[in-house]
């Protein structure tokens with residue numbers, strides 16, 4: 001494709017209209033021409049989000065690291081791991097509430113025999129103690145796992161979770177939504193169509209979810225475009241995604257780390273910018289993960305397409321096990337300082353992107 005001006009790129013993007021398919025020629029051109037890509041992603045970011053960059057005060061609770069899975073990118077699973085008691089979970093939520101958290105994010109390994117009832121009990125105990133706390137819990141893989149353990153279909157599992165207080169779900173376990181890649185990196189995990197099925201079922205029941213992408217391992221650029229097309233097409237159908245979170249692969253202590261070379265800073269920044277362009281205008285919240293990227297690179301990403309920095313977390317085990325150097329907690333003041341340093345306006349939000357006045 002010949003060189004294209006900024007306005008031609010924008011016109012081509014607008015011509016993609018309401019199709020799930022991306023204009024792959026345009027995406028390839030932008031990838032090879034980072035100045036065009038950054039210029040377009042920045043314009044789109046500013047047209048959707050102005051100068052605002054958001055964050056949420058939340059706490060991650062990884063309630064177990066025991067898992068029957070064998071994902072090759074995972075350093076979190078342990079065969080002799082822990083399962084938190086209800087009391088321990090409530091104590092952690094209490095500490096989070098005292099620090100102003102509006103969200104508890106619950107995710108764990110696939111511990112053998114964990115039923116729908118077990119997962120619902122955690123939600124119920126939290127909702128009864130913290131009725132105003134938003135419960136953002138359980139990936140599509142966990143929904144499938146609990147459904148299998150209980151011998152019920154995923155609709156029934158989702159209904160029970162919703163009735164027990166589930167407010168929204170993380171769109172994790174997506175990893176890279178191309179089955180040939182999944183066969184290598186997470187062969188036992190649910191397939192692309194199973195992930196999409198559970199996400200659409202949740203959206204149809206009024207349970208919003210995030211969407212995510214684990215990149216920078218063995219996938220090709222075209223695989224990344226295929227992943228973005230799956231996300232774009234679900235959003236066109238349901239409108240149930242609140243955001244898109246980019247998760248660069250952290251290779252330490254993982255089997256996959258031995259055969260892959262993780263993305264460098266420029267590639268990470270380009271990927272955030274490309275996601276902004278590829279998902280425009282259907283998903284307008286593009287999140288840069290400070291835990292995966294590090295604060296400095298996440299700060300740069302908000303200048304070139306990302307408009308959200310995720311949560312305070314207070315407890316982060318999954319990336320840390322894989323060698324992330326970031327701490328477990330980033331305070332609201334640190335978010336404010338980082339965002340201001342990059343010339344943007346810091347804004348606290350809730351899980352559903354409603355603004356919270358400090």
Ligand code: SF4
Nearest residue numbers: 067069070071074109
């Ligand atoms: S990524 Fe999740 S499902 Fe896969 S092995 Fe790790 S804990 Fe288990």
